[in-house]
Amino acid sequence: MNIANHLLTHDIKPSYQRIKIFEYLYSEMNHPTVDVIYKNLVDNIPTLSKTTVYNTLKLFVDKGITSTVTIEDNEVRYDAIVDNHGHFKCDDCGHIYDIEIDFSSLLYNELENFKIDETHIHLKGKCNKCLTK
Amino acid sequence: MNIANHLLTHDIKPSYQRIKIFEYLYSEMNHPTVDVIYKNLVDNIPTLSKTTVYNTLKLFVDKGITSTVTIEDNEVRYDAIVDNHGHFKCDDCGHIYDIEIDFSSLLYNELENFKIDETHIHLKGKCNKCLTK
DNA sequence: ATTCATTTTATATTAATTATAAAATTGTAA
């Protein structure tokens, strides 16, 4: 994918930092925190500041090309996938898996006449790799 | 419900502060933050400290009589209901509704051979009251 | 009453995030 174009089509000027941050999100798919993103990019962009990472991710979320993942309560993670899906976090290795979820099977009879904008699902446990090692 | 007994049966010594904190959680059912709990109790317990609220809730969660609700990323909320259920937060009034969810309808084919310990579901949108006012 | 364990409290610290304003960069029109 052409990242500069992707940003442009979402009304975001493709600055060097923005391209690199999105590139990291998109290629790693590791649901990184701000800190992880910063530490991974600062070697190649020595002038990078954490504020830029915060600003950029906020912009990405506002423009709809990034979503946030809140599993633990002391850190926000970011995801280049924005269409509805769930997450599984392994308590052992800490890895966060994207999982497909058929949201249509979920019916909330108590929410009649409610307007549902977002549905967040995340699970915790142990992944197959950690269970067999 | 007899709160002192409830605490005792879960291996928690029923101190005055602990009883009052659980009583607040259980009677209000408002998914309060630590700050909200503290502010509501400090008038009647002038010596109460926030550290006690933190400690007590951590104890309650460890002993399984309270669960945490993480919807926004900058605040943890607490819930006296511990069996599996979901939450709906209204973006307008901020109220958090408990909702019953049939978790059995959710199948995760990607998680074969994974061990699932917890499932968290929360929704956002506008509640019926806010939609009609 | 004395001792020991538990609970509560005050204080300091940590760490994620936000606010603010200056510096750097980019784009554009003369």
Added chain:
DNA sequence: TTACAATTTTATAATTAATATAAAATGAAT
């Protein structure tokens, strides 16, 4: 090219939730 304006990035300070630590208070048992 130069000058100017707008945008983006950066450094610094401030805020805030949560944790760590140790002293003070409480409670139970002898």
